[in-house]
Amino acid sequence: MHDLDIGLLRAFVVTAECGSVSGAAQRLARTQAAVSMQLRRLEDDLGARLLNRSTKGMDLTEAGHVLLPYAQKMLGLSAGARRALAGQAVEGPIRFGMIEDIAVGSLPKALQRFAECHPGIALELTVTESTVLSEKLSLGQLDVAIGDPALIHGRPLLTWRLPLRWVAARGFVLPDEGPLPLVTFDGVCTWRQKMIEVLASGDRPWRTVLTSASLASIQSMIEAGLGIAVLLDLNIRPNTMRTLGIQDGLPPAPVIELGLFTADREGLSSRPVSALWEYLADELKAEAVDSGRSAA
Structure with missing residues (x-):
C-alpha cells in the first residue's frame, strides 16, 4: 500500500464542501478540467467511486462519506505541521459570535477546517442577534463577532457588502x-x-x-x-x-453590510483572530481590508 496524495485529497474535500467541481475549481484557483482529473485519479487509486455526478452537483457516495473525515483530518494535520515548524502554531480560546444568517451554508465547514488545522485553539461559538452580540462584546463575553454594523456599538475592524x-x-x-x-x-x-x-x-x-x-x-x-x-x-x-x-x-x-468586530484593540494582529479570519473571509465573500474601509 502507498500513501494517499495530499493534493488529490484536497481536491476531493473542497469539491465535497462546495457541492460542485466548478465551485471547487474557483476556490482552488484551478480549471474545472484539472479538478475533475484529480478526482478521477483519486478514485482510480482507491478503486472506489467517491462522488455521484448529476445536474444538481456532486453528492458523496458511501465510500466518499467514509473517506471525507479522514481526508479532512489529514489536510488539517498537514497544515498544522507546517505552521508548527514555521513557528506559527496558534493556541488559546476564541469566543466567536455571529448572526444566524451567516451561521449556515458553507461557514460551519470552514469552522470545521479551522478547528482541524488549529487543534490548539478552543473555539466557542455564539449565534444570536446583532444587538445581543453588541452587548456581549461590551461585557467582554466575546472576543470577535460578525454582525450588522448599524446595530453593534463601536467601530468595525472590517466591513463588506453582500x-x-x-x-x-x-x-x-x-x-x-x-x-x-x-x-x-x-x-x-x-x-x-x-x-x-x-x-x-x-x-x-x-x-x-x-x-x-x-x-x-x-x-x-x-x-x-x-x-x-x-x-x-x-x-x-x-x-x-x-x-x-x-x-x-x-x-x-x-x-x-456586515462588520467584523473585536473586543480589544489587537484586532487582526491577534494571531488566533487573524488565523480564524483566513478561513472566514473566503466563505463570506469578504476581503481583509484596512479599518474603516469596505470590501465589495
Missing part, C-alpha cells in the same frame, strides 16, 4: 394585482427596513403575511409558498426556492 435576493418557492406565482405577500424578519432588523424602502420606491403595494425571528421559519414559510422574502445567497435552498428580479416586476433587492 447582495440580498428576492426569493419564492419554486411553484410560487406572483399575483398580477394586489399587494405582494411578504415574509419578513422580526425584531430589530435593518435588512427588513431596507426591503420596505425599496418596495416603497415603486408602485406595488405589499402586505406582511408572516413575521419571524427565526431564519429556519422564514425559509420554511417561503418553501410553503406563503410569500416572498429577501435572503442572502447562502440562505437560498436551490432545490425548493427560486430567485426573482426585475423581470418579475420587483425592484432591485437591497444590499446589506
